[in-house]
Amino acid sequence: MNHQEEHIIEVENLTVGYGESVILENISFFVKKSEVFAILGGSGSGKSTIIKNLTGLNEPITGTIIIDGIDTVNVKDEKLVELRRNYGVLYQSGALFSSLTLEENIALPLLEYSDYPKDVVYSIAKVKLNMVGLSGYEKYMPYELSGGMRKRAALARAMALDPKILFLDEPSAGLDPINSAKLDDLILKLNCITGVTIVVVTHELESIFAVADRVIIVDKKTKSILDEGCPSRLKGNSKNEWVRNFLNRKYLRS
Amino acid sequence: MSAQDLTIPEIKIIEKTLFISAFPIIDMNAAVTNNAYNKILHFIKTTQIQNVVIDLAGITQQQQKVIAFLDSSVSLFMKHKIIVDVTNIAPELNSILTELGFVRTSKEVFIRHIKLKSKSIFLTVGEASLKFYEDMRSFLGFVGEICSALFYSVLHPRNIQWKEALYYMDRTGADGVPIVFLVCFLMGCILAYQGSVQMGKFGLSIFVSDLVGLAIIKELSALMVSMVCIGRAGSAFAAEIGTMQVSEEIDAMETMGLRTARFLVIPKVIALAIVMPLLTIVGDVAGILGGTLVGVLKTGVTLQQYYDRTILAVGFQNVMEGVTKSIVFAILIACVGCLRGYEAERDAKGVGKAATSSVVSGVFLIVVADGILTIIFN
Ligand SMILES: Nc1ncnc2c1ncn2[C@@H]1O[C@H](COP(=O)(O)OP(=O)(O)OP(=O)(O)O)[C@@H](O)[C@H]1O
Numbered sequence: 001m002n003h004q005e006e007h008i009i010e011v012e013n014l015t016v017g018y019g020e021s022v023i024l025e026n027i028s029f030f031v032k033k034s035e036v037f038a039i040l041g042g043s044g045s046g047k048s049t050i051i052k053n054l055t056g057l058n059e060p061i062t063g064t065i066i067i068d069g070i071d072t073v074n075v076k077d078e079k080l081v082e083l084r085r086n087y088g089v090l091y092q093s094g095a096l097f098s099s100l101t102l103e104e105n106i107a108l109p110l111l112e113y114s115d116y117p118k119d120v121v122y123s124i125a126k127v128k129l130n131m132v133g134l135s136g137y138e139k140y141m142p143y144e145l146s147g148g149m150r151k152r153a154a155l156a157r158a159m160a161l162d163p164k165i166l167f168l169d170e171p172s173a174g175l176d177p178i179n180s181a182k183l184d185d186l187i188l189k190l191n192c193i194t195g196v197t198i199v200v201v202t203h204e205l206e207s208i209f210a211v212a213d214r215v216i217i218v219d220k221k222t223k224s225i226l227d228e229g230c231p232s233r234l235k236g237n238s239k240n241e242w243v244r245n246f247l248n249r250k251y252l253r254s
Numbered sequence: 255m256s257a258q259d260l261t262i263p264e265i266k267i268i269e270k271t272l273f274i275s276a277f278p279i280i281d282m283n284a285a286v287t288n289n290a291y292n293k294i295l296h297f298i299k300t301t302q303i304q305n306v307v308i309d310l311a312g313i314t315q316q317q318q319k320v321i322a323f324l325d326s327s328v329s330l331f332m333k334h335k336i337i338v339d340v341t342n343i344a345p346e347l348n349s350i351l352t353e354l355g356f357v358r359t360s361k362e363v364f365i366r367h368i369k370l371k372s373k374s375i376f377l378t379v380g381e382a383s384l385k386f387y388e389d390m391r392s393f394l395g396f397v398g399e400i401c402s403a404l405f406y407s408v409l410h411p412r413n414i415q416w417k418e419a420l421y422y423m424d425r426t427g428a429d430g431v432p433i434v435f436l437v438c439f440l441m442g443c444i445l446a447y448q449g450s451v452q453m454g455k456f457g458l459s460i461f462v463s464d465l466v467g468l469a470i471i472k473e474l475s476a477l478m479v480s481m482v483c484i485g486r487a488g489s490a491f492a493a494e495i496g497t498m499q500v501s502e503e504i505d506a507m508e509t510m511g512l513r514t515a516r517f518l519v520i521p522k523v524i525a526l527a528i529v530m531p532l533l534t535i536v537g538d539v540a541g542i543l544g545g546t547l548v549g550v551l552k553t554g555v556t557l558q559q560y561y562d563r564t565i566l567a568v569g570f571q572n573v574m575e576g577v578t579k580s581i582v583f584a585i586l587i588a589c590v591g592c593l594r595g596y597e598a599e600r601d602a603k604g605v606g607k608a609a610t611s612s613v614v615s616g617v618f619l620i621v622v623a624d625g626i627l628t629i630i631f632n
């Protein structure tokens with residue numbers, strides 16, 4: 001891991017939810033620069049909700065989120081837009097522009113924020129698509145792809161601008177084991193080469209042990225973080241039994 | 255008790271209070287329950303009921319039927335602003351009642367919270383005005399944002415999505431010609447007819463061509479084109495962007511710091527702003543043709559005379575007036591359509607609502623803008 005222990009994301013006493021209903025209460029965690037940070041938890045425990053709050057799609061009920069030294073909850077819009085150019089986001093549903101082809105989808109952020117000429121932009125798009133194993137699909141429309149392919153294309157778009165932080169919500173969901181493993185490799189490679197900080201939600205235990213430097217486990221019932229730390233350490237001796245079972249794939253009838 | 259019997263002893267009125275014994279109603283078959291509902295409805299409609307007392311004596315189980323009966327009948331009463339008391343509640347039912355929104359007032363009486371205090375007219379008007387104010391503010395803010403994005407696009411024409419813009423121009427423009435032609439042609443006919451009847455009384459039939467020419471070119475052609483485009487384009491824009499909201503396409507972009515307006519709204523605005531003036535000119539021609547047809551047939555003016563007078567009455571400046579109006583309308587229609595799309599709730603119904611409301615607000619805005627522009631031009 002990095003010797004420089006800088007926290008690129010600092011979350012304090014965060015309460016998130018939708019309208020009246022609180023999903024997670026008073027949670028605090030941090031993400032170190034250039035690490036792969038995983039958020040785990042059962043279905044419906046609020047993992048996607050955390051991502052939505054971190055990326056500014058939803059506003060937290062209370063609490064502070066500091067990303068790259070900027071308090072994103074109370075910052076002015078202008079500055080936030082600046083900051084967000086350094087994000088790459090992959091939502092659970094993929095969310096490609098349905099009216100554009102794959103290469104246009106990826107080219108869009110590049111055309112907006114870089115001065116590259118068009119043909120350069122399109123060749124960058126091609127490279128990014130190749131990275132996620134979708135070369136040859138440049139001219140396809142999103143609806144002509146399978147769910148997993150859409151996911152990978154969305155990942156390629158998230159990486160288009162070489163972001164500082166990548167937020168990935170279940171990137172490997174809907175992929176076969178081989179492609180899923182390839183994706184893990186890709187994430188690791190990206191992290192190694194570019195030093196991008198990656199915040200990832202995933203259910204793939206293999207991925208977690210393979211790629212994650214640190215994890216947090218959120219829980220629906222207590223609306224809190226059950227435990228945090230290095231996944232292989234938690235697997236052996238988490239203070240929380242549920243966490244140990246989760247990481248060991250054990251299901252106990254209660 | 256038979257199912258046909260309409261006089262159900264379990265429901266009776268004493269003074270202005272309706273007493274309902276729930277047990278016999280709930281315990282019977284569906285026909286009886288239905289009958290009872292009809293009876294209750296009948297009482298509500300014909301008598302001035304102020305209170306309802308629902309007696310739950312005899313009901314001890316948490317049955318689906320009890321829940322269904324209480325919830326549906328109570329909603330019915332609330333709709334008619336009648337206060338509901340529930341009595342003789344078995345302890346097992348307490349949780350159901352709480353669940354259904356009742357509040358315990360005394361040991362055995364629950365009252366459903368009623369928020370029915372009718373609002374005073376001032377409150378209603380005030381709230382509506384505030385909402386209107388907010389609406390206008392967000393609309394103006396949005397138009398401002400679009401204008402600045404438009405400015406940016408003019409400086410960086412490379413970034414305009416011309417492919418998209420051409421697509422919208424094709425769909426709203428080329429495909430809109432027949433309907434615009436038809437509507438404006440008929441408008442010209444009607445105007446000429448009305449004009450010839452009224453002006454004929456004073457022997458001024460010769461001026462029908464002036465009336466038709468000026469009205470169509472300065473006013474009606476641009477208005478009719480806007481109405482057609484609101485229906486064809488504005489609502490489609492709202493639905494399109496609304497659908498993108500539902501599928502989180504826009505969220506994904508916005509959270510990456512992209513101003514989606516630049517490539518979602520600008521092509522549409524540009525397309526409409528190019529196409530609507532052209533349609534307006536088509537409308538001008540169609541309207542005058544319509545006017546000529548009726549004018550010549552009805553007033554006995556010759557074709558040559560009608561043509562000469564029209565040329566005399568209508569100047570280039572008038573044509574530009576109509577065209578300028580249509581450009582402003584185009585920006586308004588595209589903006590309001592897109593704004594409603596952005597504001598759409600994230601479900602299928604929300605998209606429908608957005609489309610409808612884009613039409614309504616569009617018509618309103620066009621009329622207001624038309625008024626303002628007319629004053630400016632004169
Ligand atoms: N838009 C929304 N409005 C209201 N409630 C929501 C909304 N989205 C999610 N929720 C609720 O928030 C809770 C957490 O949802 P979230 O999507 O964060 O779960 P998750 O941990 O990502 O689950 P999964 O692993 O299945 O993706 C759920 O109980 C869900 O019902």
Ligand SMILES: [Mg+2]
Binds near residue numbers: 047048049092169
């Ligand atoms: Mg999720």
